Amino acid sequence: MEFNELERQRIEKLKKLREAGVEPYPPRAYRTHTTQAAVEAFVAAEHSGNVPPTVTVSGRLISIRVMGKVAFAHIEDESGKLQLFIRQDEVGDESYTLFKKAFDIGDFVEAGGPVVRTRTGEISVQVKVLRMLAKAITPLPIPKEYEDAAGHLTRYSAFSDIEERYRQRYADLAVNPQVREDFRIRSRMISALRAWLDDHGYLEVETPILQPLYGGAAARPFTTYHNQLKQDLYLRISFELYLKRLLVGMYERVYEIGRDFRNEGVSFKHNPEFTQLEFYCAYTDLFGIMETVEQLIAYTVERVLGTATIAYQGHEITFTPPWQRRTLREVILTHSGIDYVAFPDADALRAEMRRRGYDTASNATWGHLVDNLLSAAEPTIIQPTFIREYPIDISPLAKQKPDDPTHVERFELFVGGMEMGNAFTELNDPLEQEQRFYQQGRDYEAGDEEAQPMDEDYLRALKYGMPPNGGFGLGIDRLAMLLTDHRSIRDVLLYPHLRSRD
């Protein structure tokens, strides 16, 4: 380890503590109250006229104000903050000197004594015993704060360098309470999703992450290798094909929450690994899934934030059902002026798009061109909106519309200008599915690296019969972005992927 000057000074303090017979990393803490519980116990005693409680509280030192033979400090634990009132004549000369000379902001400490109000009225622990729990070597960038009479909090020089916050998330969390809160919201959100699904007859299952064959989405996979088996394996890009096999096995409602891995570019809304919820429900279709999704997400938002209306990047978004239902054709026509069904092949559509100023790749398939048109409209769709009826070319696992075999029963959910989820009336005709895989194979040969490979075992499952059903996939990270009002997916991932240094 290399140490800078500040760290060397603190290592000297370590020695000073040990020379005084104080172990700077003792094995145990003896907390009797969280800071919040200490305050509550004090307030209760004050109301009932009882003697104030004596407590032992533990936490990180976040401020120190020494005034000669008396000092004030604040400690913070997960429940909140509490002031320590330390008097030399209460803790003793030796302990007080050690506090002044060897304790720093950032250290974990423990303080025991009665809870009192100081002259300014702040509830504090009148410290009788002060212990070091864990000495910090590296100074934490804990900001100074000022709270005015109106309760408005100003933070000075808060740790805000984006790259360092992501690389040293532990420090970010330690000094930025709002970041801690964002990840609590994310956690509560996942709990709420799970609770709703559990309450509605869905069985939570786990399917393979290491797969001999990937599929279920249009994406390039990560590859890996099993040494003993001498076998190439892929990290899954979706759960879809494994979950639908379970419907063949007579489960009617299944879901999985877990990680997908896609080998593609990173951006403010893409991380190489991300969390997905997928569920499948037998004996329903696209339209049944829409109602389920409305209920599921409205319940989740309400339970996590206490309201169905949220603020997101300056927009007000309301999740109260029913949500808008539009067709892909109408959305694209409205946004771009192009009625894509009038241009049924790639060359014609590309020519029309270029005529209207779109920059299109000359090797893009017709389906991808349609997708590009949708992408252009995407940022304008703020309120929760189901966009349905997709071209069959880009939907190899969805069932065709009975009255229009060029399109499938598929919707994507958009909120806040982002795609949040994707759903189909699932294709359960094994012969048709085989043809779709063949077409994907031809697309792959033609240069589409995201085309899905033939999955013989999945077809074997379908041949046993799969009930009609609808399925849905939800980007958990993106929903978390909405609920925490963050524009970047990295702010809702504890450890977003970053290129390594050196």
Add this chain to the structure above:
RNA sequence: GGCCCGCUAGCUCAAAUGGUAGAGCAGGGGACUCUUAAUCCCUUGGUUACAGGUUCGAGUCCUGUGCGGGUCACCA
């Protein structure tokens, strides 16, 4: 991957046109027995991301590299 922007002390930021690299906080020394951005006096701290180049002289200009941010493309 293309283009644009950024990288200066532990943290947050300054440094006209190229001319001795600074401040606040944190840290160190001192004063102070009710403070809360405590206050007051003194003070340490830098390979300016890295490597080259131009120049008498580069944090500043040029080239390259790394990392990050934004944007476009790719991509759900």
